[in-house]
Amino acid sequence: MIFNLYVFNKKGQCIYYREWNRQQPAENLAEEQQLIFGFLSAITTFVSKTSQEVNDKFQCYSTSSYKMHYFESATGLRFLINTDPRTPSLQRDLRKIYSEYYVEFVSKNPMYKLGDTISCAHFIGIVDKFITGHANFKSE
Amino acid sequence: MATKKPTDLQRIGDQAFLKVEKINAELFTLTYGAIVGQLLKDFESVVEVNNQLEKMGYNIGLRIIDDFLAKSSLGRCSDLKETGDVIGKVGFKMFLGVTASVSKYDQKKQEFNLLIEDNPLTDFVELPEEYKESLLYCNILCGVIRGALEAIQMKVECEFVKDALRGDDATEIRVKLIEIMKDDIPADG
Numbered sequence: 001m002i003f004n005l006y007v008f009n010k011k012g013q014c015i016y017y018r019e020w021n022r023q024q025p026a027e028n029l030a031e032e033q034q035l036i037f038g039f040l041s042a043i044t045t046f047v048s049k050t051s052q053e054v055n056d057k058f059q060c061y062s063t064s065s066y067k068m069h070y071f072e073s074a075t076g077l078r079f080l081i082n083t084d085p086r087t088p089s090l091q092r093d094l095r096k097i098y099s100e101y102y103v104e105f106v107s108k109n110p111m112y113k114l115g116d117t118i119s120c121a122h123f124i125g126i127v128d129k130f131i132t133g134h135a136n137f138k139s140e
Numbered sequence: 141m142a143t144k145k146p147t148d149l150q151r152i153g154d155q156a157f158l159k160v161e162k163i164n165a166e167l168f169t170l171t172y173g174a175i176v177g178q179l180l181k182d183f184e185s186v187v188e189v190n191n192q193l194e195k196m197g198y199n200i201g202l203r204i205i206d207d208f209l210a211k212s213s214l215g216r217c218s219d220l221k222e223t224g225d226v227i228g229k230v231g232f233k234m235f236l237g238v239t240a241s242v243s244k245y246d247q248k249k250q251e252f253n254l255l256i257e258d259n260p261l262t263d264f265v266e267l268p269e270e271y272k273e274s275l276l277y278c279n280i281l282c283g284v285i286r287g288a289l290e291a292i293q294m295k296v297e298c299e300f301v302k303d304a305l306r307g308d309d310a311t312e313i314r315v316k317l318i319e320i321m322k323d324d325i326p327a328d329g
Contacts, residue, residue: 010323041323054216055215055216073206073209074205074209074215074216074292075205075206075209075291075292076291076293076323077206098206098210099209099210099211100210102206103206103207103210107203107206107207108203108207114202114203
């Protein structure tokens with residue numbers, strides 16, 4: 001089951017948030033997003049320092065109740081999806097959201113200023129369609 | 141990570157070229173010429189036109205890098221020479237349909253030259269006498285390279301060292317790496 005999606009820009013601002021199946025709504029969404037970004041900065045630095053491979057990247061973590069999937073572009077855009085722990089890796093799906101939806105509908109949109117909150121209807125619609133139509137959207 | 145050979149990059153460039161949407165080359169050349177012509181009418185000094193072209197290129201570069209990374213699926217380059225090869229063989233191929241080659245790579249000075257033999261922006265273009273010394277017709281390319289590299293944390297300076305429109309045998313851009321930018325951790329709001 002897919003819970004929600006966050007997109008952060010390289011400055012740490014959450015430029016897109018969408019939830020589909022969240023059990024407990026956040027008390028303070030802005031604070032939660034800041035917390036998440038702080039965590040991501042710390043863990044990506046940690047992984048790059050401890051890994052044997054030069055370009056190893058942090059991909060996901062899981063707990064008994066949820067799994068967090070993460071993808072970061074070379075331009076500093078961070079994509080994050082929370083799902084139930086049984087969902088397999090969504091790396092390719094995150095990459096698809098970046099390369100086929102963000103690039104085509106946000107980056108190439110002349111009305112969109114880089115770094116702003118995403119309000120492009122096309123992007124929101126197509127990501128919605130992609131997630132809700134995904135094999136892992138509903139748990140069995 | 142092994143450095144990619146230029147022949148590998150050529151193949152990646154050709155594959156990426158197949159994925160992008162294409163437009164008529166003459167339309168592209170004419171549209172660009174119209175933009176430069178309009179800028180010359182709008183601004184009083186040619187220096188200002190050169191700056192505007194660079195600025196326009198910079199804004200394009202900031203966005204084009206995401207498109208490039210998405211379609212080429214390339215990762216980090218191991219050194220500056222590889223960066224130059226990737227720009228010339230993959231980047232230029234994807235967006236201009238022609239390749240550029242790295243000439244005069246200087247590891248100590250951290251700079252390289254991009255040699256562009258066939259430039260679609262300047263097909264059939266001749267500069268009038270009054271602009272031959274001062275106008276950098278393709279300055280948008282310098283801006284695009286600067287913007288694209290800045291989005292991936294590389295601060296560079298780009299300038300033309302040879303320009304076919306001004307009488308040289310080819311067009312050559314020198315790209316000099318100023319610094320690799322470190323991530324700024326945003327302060328707690």
